[in-house]
Amino acid sequence: MAALDFTSAPIREVFCSVQGEGPYVGTRQAFVRFSGCNLNCNYCDTDFSNPGTCNYEQVEGSGSFEKIKNPVSIGQLESMLQPFKKLHSISLTGGEPLLHADFIEKLNLGSPLYLESNMTLPEQARKLTEKVAYVSGDFKLPESLRGIGSEARETHMENTVECFRLLRKNQSRDCFCKIVVDSNTELETVTPAVEAIAPYVSCVILQPETPIGRDVTNPRPSQSIQASVQNIMELQKSLLEIIDTRVIPQTHRMWGCL
Numbered sequence: 255m256a257a258l259d260f261t262s263a264p265i266r267e268v269f270c271s272v273q274g275e276g277p278y279v280g281t282r283q284a285f286v287r288f289s290g291c292n293l294n295c296n297y298c299d300t301d302f303s304n305p306g307t308c309n310y311e312q313v314e315g316s317g318s319f320e321k322i323k324n325p326v327s328i329g330q331l332e333s334m335l336q337p338f339k340k341l342h343s344i345s346l347t348g349g350e351p352l353l354h355a356d357f358i359e360k361l362n363l364g365s366p367l368y369l370e371s372n373m374t375l376p377e378q379a380r381k382l383t384e385k386v387a388y389v390s391g392d393f394k395l396p397e398s399l400r401g402i403g404s405e406a407r408e409t410h411m412e413n414t415v416e417c418f419r420l421l422r423k424n425q426s427r428d429c430f431c432k433i434v435v436d437s438n439t440e441l442e443t444v445t446p447a448v449e450a451i452a453p454y455v456s457c458v459i460l461q462p463e464t465p466i467g468r469d470v471t472n473p474r475p476s477q478s479i480q481a482s483v484q485n486i487m488e489l490q491k492s493l494l495e496i497i498d499t500r501v502i503p504q505t506h507r508m509w510g511c512l
C-alpha cells in the first residue's frame with residue numbers, strides 16, 4: 255500500500271471557469287474538484303466519485319477533456335493550472351476538499367486559495383487556518399442531510415460552528431456562509447444557525463436550491479422543491495436583523511458554464 259505522504263490526491267476534475275455562486279460571482283477562477291465526500295446532501299448536484307482519472311479541461315470552455323491518472327501529484331496539479339491566467343483565486347471544491355487538507359496544506363499555487371466547504375470537519379479545518387484567503391462555507395441544515403440521526407444533529411451543528419470559528423474572516427481572509435434553501439427550509443432552524451456563525455462571517459447567502467437536472471437544455475424539471483419567492487423574501491427579511499443577508503441563485507447553471 256502507498257504511504258500516506260499526502261503529496262498526491264484523488265481529483266475529479268480541473269478546469270477554468272467563472273465563479274457562479276455567492277458574493278464573488280463572476281470572478282475568474284480555476285477549479286480543483288476533489289473526489290469523495292463525508293456527507294450525502296439530498297440536493298447535491300455534483301459527481302464527486304473517483305473513476306480512476308481526473309477530467310482536465312486545458313482550454314477553458316472547450317468541453318474537451320484530457321484524462322489524467324489519479325491520484326494527481328502536487329507537481330502535476332501545478333502544471334495543470336499553468337495555462338490559466340489572470341485568476342481571482344483557485345477554488346478548492348469537491349466533494350469535500352477538507353478531506354484533503356493535508357494535501358492542500360502542501361500546495362503552492364501562486365494564486366489565493368478559495369475553499370468551498372461543507373464546514374463539518376473541524377480537525378481538518380484547523381490545518382488550513384493560515385492557508386486559505388477565501389472561505390465559502392455552507393451551513394448544512396440537518397433536514398438536507400440523508401442518513402443523519404437525531405443524536406448526530408447536535409454534533410453536526412457544533413462541528414459546523416467550530417469550522418466557521420477556525421476559518422473566520424480576519425484581516426487576510428474573507429469568510430461567508432451559504433445556506434441552500436428549499437420549500438422545507440424553516441426560519442426556526444435557520445435563525446439559530448445564523449446567530450451562531452454571524453460573528454465569524456462577512457455575510458450570509460441564501461442560495462435557492464436548483465433542482466437537479468435543471469440546465470440550459472432541461473429548464474423545467476418535473477418535480478420542483480424550490481422555495482417560493484415569498485418564503486425566501488421572508489427568510490431574508492428576518493435574517494437581515496442579524497447580518498447582511500443576500501439571495502443569490504447559482505448563476506453558472508443558467509448560462510451553462512462548468
Ligand SMILES: C[S@@+](CC[C@H](N)C(=O)[O-])C[C@H]1O[C@@H](n2cnc3c(N)ncnc32)[C@H](O)[C@@H]1O
Pocket residue numbers: 291297298299300347348349350351370371372373391392432434461462463464465466504
Ligand atoms: C457541490 S458543493 C462542494 C463543496 C462542499 N462539499 C459543499 O457542499 O459546500 C458546492 C456548492 O454547491 C451547492 N449545491 C449543490 N447542489 C446544489 C443545488 N441543487 N442547488 C443549489 N446549490 C447546490 C452546495 O451547497 C455548495 O455550496
Ligand SMILES: Nc1nc2[nH]cc(C(=O)O)c2c(=O)[nH]1
Pocket residue numbers: 271272273274275300347348370506511512
Ligand atoms: N461556475 C461554477 N461555480 C461554482 N461555485 C461553486 C461550485 C462548486 O461546485 O463548488 C461551482 C461550480 O461547479 N461551477
Ligand code: SF4
Pocket residue numbers: 291292293294295297298299300302348349350372
Ligand atoms: S457536502 Fe457538498 S459535495 Fe458533499 S453531498 Fe453535500 S453538496 Fe454534495
Ligand SMILES: [Mg+2]
Pocket residue numbers: 299300
Ligand atoms: Mg458546482
